Amino acid sequence: MNDRVTGNMTIVVIGLGYVGLPLAVKFAEHYKIIGYDINKKRVTDLNEGRDWNNDVTNEQLKKIENNITFTTDENEIGKGNIIIISVPTPLKPNNDPDLSYVESASRVVGKHIKKGAIVVYESTVYPGCTEEFCLPILEKESKMKLGEFYIGFSPERMNPGDSAHSVDKIVKLISASHPEALEKMRIIYSKITKTHSMSSIMAAESAKIIENVQRDINIALFNELSMLFDKLGLDSSEVFDGAATKWNFIRYKPGLVGGYCIPVNPHYLAYKAHKIGFNPEFILAGRKTNDRMPIFIASKAKQLAPNGRVLIIGASYKENVAELRSSRIKNLVEALQQEGFINMQIYEPLVSDQEVFGLKNETPSGKFDLIIYAVAHETLKDIQLEHLLEKNGAIIDIQRKLDRKKFDKIRYWAP
Ligand SMILES: NC(=O)c1ccc[n+]([C@@H]2O[C@H](COP(=O)([O-])OP(=O)(O)OC[C@H]3O[C@@H](n4cnc5c(N)ncnc54)[C@H](O)[C@@H]3O)[C@@H](O)[C@H]2O)c1
Structure with a gap:
């Protein structure tokens, strides 16, 4: 042919x-x-x-x-x-x-x-x-x-x-x-x-689905390690970078796992597994860990700025995509509310909605006790966070995209 x-x-x-x-x-x-x-x-x-x-x-x-x-x-x-x-x-x-x-x-x-x-x-x-x-x-x-x-x-x-x-x-x-x-x-x-x-x-169906199952599991491992090292008082990124100097250590990044594929596909595979009487324990364990990340980040926010005024920068499910569906920032907002935060604002420059996840979406002005730099869109790369922070303010850099050296005098935490 x-x-x-x-x-x-x-x-x-x-x-x-x-x-x-x-x-x-x-x-x-x-x-x-x-x-x-x-x-x-x-x-x-x-x-x-x-x-x-x-x-x-x-x-x-x-x-x-x-x-x-x-x-x-x-x-x-x-x-x-x-x-x-x-x-x-x-x-x-x-x-x-x-x-x-x-x-x-x-x-x-x-x-x-x-x-x-x-x-x-x-x-x-x-x-x-x-x-x-x-x-x-x-x-x-x-x-x-x-x-x-x-x-x-x-x-x-x-x-x-x-x-x-x-x-x-x-x-x-x-x-x-x-x-x-x-x-x-x-x-x-x-x-x-x-x-x-x-x-x-x-x-072919199986090959496709395990591509995302593998990513979900790998990110889950790093999310769990990040939670553990935080409890041990360590900077998880330093530990990961150290380990990554070994030739066969694969360096993933902890973070919020949103979107239509990675958080969804493991459940599709598990559904089929259950249908044939197979218990996919490991595949679903990753899901549970990744779903805990918003709660973990919110608990850090509480430690850094209890009851403070919070600015969340970026709300979409990933950088440079104007898509709010399936974004885990929604879960983060809910977890922050559970922690008692009531004064919160979002700045998602890629969407024109005036309200995002129940919070006002507008160009930030004034000062905040905590800035959560959640989604590092390209268009945000020149944002001057230091001008938006109260004197003793803190920053959470979820994707570790900020230049840490620029903020060495500011309280800073990243997963
Ligand atoms: N978006 C991704 O990154 C990505 C990557 C790989 C695979 N996928 C998979 O591809 C598939 C499509 O995802 P997407 O992101 O393009 O979805 P999407 O929501 O962007 O688009 C789906 C489109 O299908 C239309 N639609 C729904 N039902 C229809 C019907 N009965 N007849 C005609 N049109 C209909 C909707 O109106 C919409 O325009 C999903 O299975 C997804 O898991 C998505």
Whole structure:
């Protein structure tokens, strides 16, 4: 099979968020693309050249405008030879997978797919989900059997706010129900990046999920060590740096673990493990430790500035990303309230909301007893914290991004 076979294919991308939009735009350099989303505002904005996630510029959208259409019309899905599903896969309140988006996307795709189409899931799911959960929906809605259409799984690894690892720069795992479908996927995905074929969909689902499980566990180890060394009166960073002079010590950083992937994926894997009667003790232990971090930081805040006026700088879930969903700063605010802090303000320059997590979000003025430098956005690098501090004020530098030497006369703590 060669390029002539895939050259005039139409790719439909379902869900135009952090994952779907950059992928659709990259593919539009080579194929006709239909971007489908249920969010009308998102589709209107994209048709007018605006990506509110700031992953894709107006110029980029202009360049490929003849090759891409954005729509909320589900009938367009039927035109796709390849249909890529990149809808959210969050957690339910009880930490079980919330598959409602994948379910509704599968239903609408099943209703419209044509014979021979390949449905590729890019949403992160637990091992087995594509074949056990999604496929029966596709078969039921399409009234076809697998083999009349095909399924694939190609997980996404992109990292919002990180231009060094954009879609075209990361190896893409690909897997499919049939060798001929895998070969088509290989040709198509190879147009935009390097591919790595997996022998089964379940192996690819598993590979994706453990990437984030590993990060969660490693950060949890450093979070626990940070809590322990703090009790021992040590500067954990000094200890970590010392250990890192050994050739095989891997230096992680303690911190708040937010976002849609790292705190979510371990629960997906654990869900599958429990379903087959396996107890994933170690995988979930990391989750518990990481969830304790906001409480630990709030207790340090109480020691440094009991009942003081607090300024939290940065509220999004990671630096340079204007996304408040799934940010652990919300948990930190709650933990600070539990510790009795009532006079708090947030400064999140990347969002225009006047209130964030129940606190006023505004450019800081006046003096504070405690500044929590929570998310070190690039745009904050010149902020003069020392001018915002009361005489005996203190700083908590959650990500250890401040120049410690600049604050050697100021009470300073970092996890
Ligand atoms: N954001 C990341 O950093 C990242 C990285 C790797 C993997 N992932 C995974 O990729 C998937 C998508 O994540 P995201 O961050 O792009 O989500 P997102 O919330 O940014 O975007 C999802 C989009 O899907 C749309 N949508 C929801 N249900 C739909 C439906 N039934 N039909 C059509 N559109 C629908 C929403 O309106 C939204 O625009 C998730 O499984 C996530 O775990 C995300």
